[in-house]
Amino acid sequence: MELKHTLQLTQKPTLIMTQRLQQALKLLQVPTLELQQILKQELLQNPLLEEVDDLEESQETSSSEDEQKDLEEPEPVDDEEQLDWAEYYQESYDSSPGRPDTSAEFPERVPMTVSTLQEHLLSQLRLSTDDPELVEIGEFLIGSIDERGFLTITVEEVTGILGKTVERVEEALKLVQTFDPPGIGARDLRECLLLQLERDEMHDSLAARIVRDHFDSLKERKFAEIAKKARVPITQVQAAGDIIAKLNPKPGHVISYEEPKYVIPDLVVEKVEDKYVVFLNDRHVPRLRINPSYRDMLRGEKSKKDKTREYIIGKLNSAKWLIQTIEQRRKTMVKVMKCIVESQMEFFERGIAFLKPLTLQQVANQIGMHESTVSRVTNNKYVQTPRGVFELKFFFSSKLQTDNGEEMSAKSAKEIIAQLIDEENKADPLSDQRIADMLKDRGLKIARRTVAKYREQLRLLPARYRKRH
Structure with missing residues (x-):
């Protein structure tokens, strides 16, 4: 069989993801809060876009008919499409006919300065002792505590690294274990639970005895076996187990430095009489329109094609497309929610x-x-x-x-x-x-x-x- 090179032309349909299509899909997918940030960025980048407030919108509505008569239709650069300024000059993006009341005022969230677990423990260390050696060992121990609140290094390792005696390291560790939150600085789960019981003045209680002497049976919740070995009624073991269950197995998570995540609904469903009404919760999303001040720059000879005119035409098309995409997003979201x-x-x-x-x-x-x-x-x-x-x-x-x-x-x-x-x-x-x-x-x-x-x-x-x- 003879092998040879040949050229062949074929046609097949393919989907090309243009930049605008990718942006449209992104706008459809993002939640309302992220959309708000995207639109604010577009307002900064496109001079033909501007945000309209409720007062301006009400004033423009009353005079829209007179102003629309004065609008002209400039010709785009490629002469393929006429720009309808009468359509886009006065039109603004209105997210929903059922828009909630925007007159409500909300206090601004002021960012809080939250300390990390290590910072929280170091501040307690400096207030607890003025012994330089204890402070040095304590700082090293605190740096070796993970996010759960457990010590990840042994006393012997600390002794070898810092060149301190075992007694001084143990003294510093006991000091750290008295800090808040209770159970911090423990080397395992058993010690963590015992530290919390000791903080609650329950060191000699049945719960502490169970954790000390019957920890493996406790993990398997073998209360009958624990009661038999401890020679106490099983109901008392059950009550002690309830106390232990309320302790925190990861005390370090009490001091969380992660900013809380707030859930703001993108849609609202309300029952009005016997029907459910769906509308967008986008009161804080900027409402966009085309800036009318640029229409004067497009007046004059239609055949004139300078760089300024081409730039304005490009930004105008981009602004028109963005407003249409946001409106389409609104309709699609409401349509999907109504179906649900x-x-x-x-x-x-x-x-x-x-x-x-x-x-x-x-x-x-x-x-x-x-x-x-x-x-x-x-x-x-x-x-x-x-x-x-x-x-x-x-x-x-x-x-x-x-x-x-x-x-x-x-x-x-x-x-x-x-x-x-x-x-x-x-x-x-x-x-x-x-x-x-x-x-x-x-x-x-x-x-x-x-x-x-x-x-x-x-x-x-x-x-x-x-x-x-």
């Missing part, structure tokens, strides 16, 4: 137990959009409803079959499992198999391993750990 409300009407009326199975593809088919578009709309977005604030992904879940042929959401099954465990007899808790049998009696087909998976996702303990005496 219609599909999950029983949830809004009766609660989580009546949440229906729903997929992104089902919503996409109902509103005539692609599944990826719905995914971008629901990504990292939150909605405020009469039943609380939920992530949009919350309304989508897999389905479970029932005996009568109907479908039930996996979230509804989890809610039923949590309710059964909450109402169970604590002296005889329900096993996963018994829960599966009870769900089967209710017509829900679910396996024991699925019950176990849902229980773990709900962070509920197995039956043997939930037993009370």
Whole structure:
């Protein structure tokens, strides 16, 4: 067979992700707070864009008809499209007809200066002793404490590094362990719990004895075995276990220097009479319009094509496209949320137990959009409803079959499992198999391993750990 080189021309359709298309997809995906920052950046970069407030908008509305008569239509550089200034000069981006009241004033959040765990401990060290050697050892020990609050180095290692005696290192460690939060500077979990019990003046209590002498049995919650060895009633062991359960296994997390993350809903669903109304919660999103002052620069000879005119035409097209994209984003988000409300009407009326199975593809088919578009709309977005604030992904879940042929959401099954465990007899808790049998009696087909998976996702303990005496 002879091999040779040949040239061949073929045609095939391909999707080219232009810069504008990529930006449009990004604007659709970002939450409201991030969109606010993006639009503020666009206001700085594009001189033809300006933000309009409510007062200006009301004044312009009354005089819009007279001003629109004076507008001219300059010709773009490529002569392919006429610029309709009458359309874009007075139009501004209005995010929603159901916009909430913007007259409400909110106090500005002032950034707080929060110290780290090490800084918090060092400040206590300097107030606790004026011994230079103890301060030196204490600073080294504090630098060796991890974010959980545990000491990550042994006394012997500290002795070898600093050249201090074991007695002085132990003295410095005991000093650090008296600092706030309780349990700080422990070398393991057992010592951490004992330090907290000692701080609560429970060093000689049954709880402290259990942690000291029966820690392995405590981790397995073998209360009967502990009661037999300690020669005390099992009810007292149970009460001591409750005390130990309230202690903090990671005391370092009490001093957190991470800024809290606030959830601000992107959409709002309110019940007005017998209907649910959906609108955007974008009162702080800049409302954009085309700056009218640049129209004078485009007047004159249409054939004139200098660099200034070309620059203004380019920025004008960019501003027009941005305003249209934001408006399209608003319509798409409201359309998707309205579809979710219609599909999950029983949830809004009766609660989580009546949440229906729903997929992104089902919503996409109902509103005539692609599944990826719905995914971008629901990504990292939150909605405020009469039943609380939920992530949009919350309304989508897999389905479970029932005996009568109907479908039930996996979230509804989890809610039923949590309710059964909450109402169970604590002296005889329900096993996963018994829960599966009870769900089967209710017509829900679910396996024991699925019950176990849902229980773990709900962070509920197995039956043997939930037993009370």
